Amino acid sequence: MAIAAVITAPLTTPIRRRSLPSIRLSSSSVNLQSNNLKFGAGRAAAVHCPSKLRIFAVSSMKTEAPEGISFLDRKESGFVHFVKYHGLGNDFILVDNRDTTEPKVTPDQAVKMCDRNFGIGADGVIFAMPGVNGTDYTMRIFNSDGSEPEMCGNGIRCLAKFIAELENFHGKKSFTVHTGAGLIVPEIQEDGKVRVDMGEPILKASDVPTKLPPNRDQSVVKARLDVDGRAWNVTCVSMGNPHCVTLGTEQSQDLQVDELKLADIGPKFEHHEMFPARTNTEFVQVFSPTHLKMRVWERGAGETLACGTGACAVVVAAVLEGRAARSCTVDLPGGPLNIEWSEKDNHIYMTGPAEVVFYGSVPL
Numbered sequence: 436m437a438i439a440a441v442i443t444a445p446l447t448t449p450i451r452r453r454s455l456p457s458i459r460l461s462s463s464s465v466n467l468q469s470n471n472l473k474f475g476a477g478r479a480a481a482v483h484c485p486s487k488l489r490i491f492a493v494s495s496m497k498t499e500a501p502e503g504i505s506f507l508d509r510k511e512s513g514f515v516h517f518v519k520y521h522g523l524g525n526d527f528i529l530v531d532n533r534d535t536t537e538p539k540v541t542p543d544q545a546v547k548m549c550d551r552n553f554g555i556g557a558d559g560v561i562f563a564m565p566g567v568n569g570t571d572y573t574m575r576i577f578n579s580d581g582s583e584p585e586m587c588g589n590g591i592r593c594l595a596k597f598i599a600e601l602e603n604f605h606g607k608k609s610f611t612v613h614t615g616a617g618l619i620v621p622e623i624q625e626d627g628k629v630r631v632d633m634g635e636p637i638l639k640a641s642d643v644p645t646k647l648p649p650n651r652d653q654s655v656v657k658a659r660l661d662v663d664g665r666a667w668n669v670t671c672v673s674m675g676n677p678h679c680v681t682l683g684t685e686q687s688q689d690l691q692v693d694e695l696k697l698a699d700i701g702p703k704f705e706h707h708e709m710f711p712a713r714t715n716t717e718f719v720q721v722f723s724p725t726h727l728k729m730r731v732w733e734r735g736a737g738e739t740l741a742c743g744t745g746a747c748a749v750v751v752a753a754v755l756e757g758r759a760a761r762s763c764t765v766d767l768p769g770g771p772l773n774i775e776w777s778e779k780d781n782h783i784y785m786t787g788p789a790e791v792v793f794y795g796s797v798p799l
């Protein structure tokens with residue numbers, strides 16, 4: 436099911452939650468409760484509300500832009516038009532930035548847009564930009580705290596679907612994307628899922644980066660890290676962005692990830708002095724060598740429902756610790772990802788969904 440809604444609201448003044456019509460989403464209707472309007476599936480209506488809030492809402496079973504609106508072609512000055520996507524609940528505001536090499540939104544504006552109370556609400560803002568060095572496109576991203584990570588796994592699947600929509604691609608299609616983590620190659624499959632060649636994991640400690648002393652070749656595998664009074668076993672992996680993966684503590688090899696208070700311990704990992712560029716942290720429960728479960732505390736975004744680079748790092752760490760096979764299903768709070776660490780080329784391949792949430796525009 437996909438629900439499309441177009442919402443225009445200023446970001447300069449915080450929106451009071453009570454003045455907003457609440458939009459209840461269901462498979463058959465979008466209900467703008469405070470205006471007492473109800474639209475059936477596939478129908479659309481524009482609503483002019485007090486306080487200059489313009490809302491256009493469409494309920495649809497399709498993932499295309501609302502019929503009759505060349506929404507992505509709109510070029511009003513002072514507005515940024517966007518499409519909100521999610522990959523397993525890891526949600527992003529996608530901006531068409533193909534005509535310029537500077538992001539159309541500043542880090543400060545991204546923070547406001549990502550705010551779940553006063554803005555659109557998202558884990559990050561992603562820009563589809565012109566390619567460099569012969570690549571088809573460039574992806575840049577700001578986290579919800581305004582910092583810029585090198586790479587985003589769920590984000591690149593969303594970017595692939597966004598580009599397909601912008602360029603009117605249909606069916607199976609792959610292209611090359613330049614990112615801060617180098618060349619990444621997403622391929623949209625016939626079933627609509629996106630398979631991404633995520634490149635090779637980086638294990639050299641100084642490149643992750645971590646200050647933890649290497650204990651296997653040049654990498655950090657199942658090393659001790661003291662956080663919050665507990666001795667955690669951690670493996671450090673970069674997928675272009677840094678990850679600290681833990682499958683247990685010195686007391687217990689088997690984490691029960693649902694029991695962890697991530698809001699308490701996550702920031703202590705993220706800002707630990709052993710991680711000079713901060714870190715994303717994955718907490719992993721092993722069900723079987725091919726079935727893992729994880730929760731993530733993301734650098735610059737906090738706990739999210741999924742992390743694609745994190746799931747890749749988890750499989751690498753679990754293989755290095757002798758707990759998993761090279762091809763696994765990783766369950767995240769938002770759903771499963773399939774991850775394969777190929778023996779042939781040492782690349783990681785991630786497969787998962789990416790879906791439209793709604794269309795919108797904001798004056799900046």
Ligand SMILES: N[C@@H](CCC[C@H](N)C(=O)O)C(=O)O
Pocket residue numbers: 525578583584585586587588589590676677715733734735736739741742743744745
């Ligand atoms: N959710 C993303 C990762 C986004 C970047 C991360 N917060 C960082 O700062 O490295 C994913 O799906 O990979």
